[in-house]
Amino acid sequence: MRLVRRALRHLEPYEPVEPVEVLAGRLGVPRDRIVKLDGNENPYGPSPRVLEALARADSYHIYPDPAQRAVRRALAAYTGLPEEMIVAGNGSDEIIDLLCRLFLEPDDAVIDCVPTFGMYAFSAQVCGGCVANVPRLPDQGYRVDVGAVAERVDGRTKIIFLASPNNPTGNLLSREELDALLSLGPLVVVDEAYGEFAGETFLPLVRERENLVVLRTFSKWAGLAGIRAGYGVMPPRIASLVMAIKPPYNLTVPAEVAILASLADRELLLERVRRLVAERERLFEALRGVPYLEPLPSRANFVLCRVLRGDARLLRDRLQERGIFVRYFRRPLLENFIRVSVGRPQDTDALVAALHDLGGELEHA
Numbered sequence: 322m323r324l325v326r327r328a329l330r331h332l333e334p335y336e337p338v339e340p341v342e343v344l345a346g347r348l349g350v351p352r353d354r355i356v357k358l359d360g361n362e363n364p365y366g367p368s369p370r371v372l373e374a375l376a377r378a379d380s381y382h383i384y385p386d387p388a389q390r391a392v393r394r395a396l397a398a399y400t401g402l403p404e405e406m407i408v409a410g411n412g413s414d415e416i417i418d419l420l421c422r423l424f425l426e427p428d429d430a431v432i433d434c435v436p437t438f439g440m441y442a443f444s445a446q447v448c449g450g451c452v453a454n455v456p457r458l459p460d461q462g463y464r465v466d467v468g469a470v471a472e473r474v475d476g477r478t479k480i481i482f483l484a485s486p487n488n489p490t491g492n493l494l495s496r497e498e499l500d501a502l503l504s505l506g507p508l509v510v511v512d513e514a515y516g517e518f519a520g521e522t523f524l525p526l527v528r529e530r531e532n533l534v535v536l537r538t539f540s541k542w543a544g545l546a547g548i549r550a551g552y553g554v555m556p557p558r559i560a561s562l563v564m565a566i567k568p569p570y571n572l573t574v575p576a577e578v579a580i581l582a583s584l585a586d587r588e589l590l591l592e593r594v595r596r597l598v599a600e601r602e603r604l605f606e607a608l609r610g611v612p613y614l615e616p617l618p619s620r621a622n623f624v625l626c627r628v629l630r631g632d633a634r635l636l637r638d639r640l641q642e643r644g645i646f647v648r649y650f651r652r653p654l655l656e657n658f659i660r661v662s663v664g665r666p667q668d669t670d671a672l673v674a675a676l677h678d679l680g681g682e683l684e685h686a
């Protein structure tokens with residue numbers, strides 16, 4: 322133990338969602354009976370063309386292209402930005418990690434606008450950095466407190482992380498807020514993991530700014546969470562440094578194949594995105610009809626709900642007994658909440674029926 326880096330001896334591990342087999346095994350039900358609404362995954366899965374391409378590919382015994390040529394070219398066409406500004410990774414999580422490795426000296430800081438996605442703080446700490454938490458404003462829809470961020474920036478601040486839409490609150494960063502944050506000096510990383518669902522993006526702005534990075538992933542809109550395929554768009558000089566420090570074969574051959582086939586079938590995938598967005602609105606209205614819940618408007622593929630009466634964790638457990646998996650939160654600024662991913666219409670129906678059914682039980686618990 323004494324040989325381990327001091328900063329890592331007591332690191333809080335990242336809290337991942339559990340595999341569906343584990344969930345099904347615990348309940349003793351078949352896998353297809355599980356309504357999995359806890360990981361913001363895509364219930365429709367990958368495009369059928371991805372599955373065909375994966376079955377057909379004949380180069381799994383060969384190392385992938387360290388320069389990611391074909392993938393960066395396809396992503397350039399998709400984003401409308403040059404290949405020199407794009408780096409693909411083993412999920413966008415890897416790009417978060419690579420940016421921390423590139424920018425953080427020991428004791429440098431990142432700013433985390435909480436509540437938000439856990440990977441920013443996790444990667445910063447693993448890389449030896451400190452995390453300055455700046456609370457979002459719960460009374461204003463969890464908007465970023467730009468003034469408070471400005472006050473926290475000092476000579477050691479290297480990166481400001483923001484998710485837009487934010488996970489788990491579902492709200493967007495505005496252009497005015499982003500401009501104010503960019504003017505502070507540190508690198509601003511805008512994580513658009515749910516960008517396709519929001520239909521809004523800051524991608525074109527990356528060309529004009531020296532300190533803006535936008536992250537994207539195939540995990541949510543394209544249903545590739547298990548393949549691990551994400552990318553970052555950044556100024557060319559930063560991109561070439563990230564390319565230089567990344568593990569040479571970080572983007573696997575299956576990920577390459579799946580990215581290219583997904584982009585070739587984007588009409589179908591974006592049609593599914595539209596279906597999920599429509600289902601999100603139906604889910605939101607149905608959750609509004611549950612007397613003990615208050616859903617928050619969302620631009621992503623999940624809805625966060627304040628649990629007004631009863632305990633959110635107990636609600637999570639009761640739903641779980643019925644094979645329905647959601648996430649619960651009990652932490653500062655998210656004291657008693659559940660987050661529900663948008664599923665298929667039958668998933669919404671099962672969830673909402675269970676919520677109505679459980680109502681009385683929870684209030685008397």
Ligand SMILES: *Cc1c(COP(=O)(O)O)cnc(C)c1O
Nearest residue numbers: 412413414438488514538540551
């Ligand atoms: C799901 C999620 C990711 C994960 O991306 P991967 O490409 O699967 O690593 C990144 N950022 C946010 C905000 C997410 O919610």
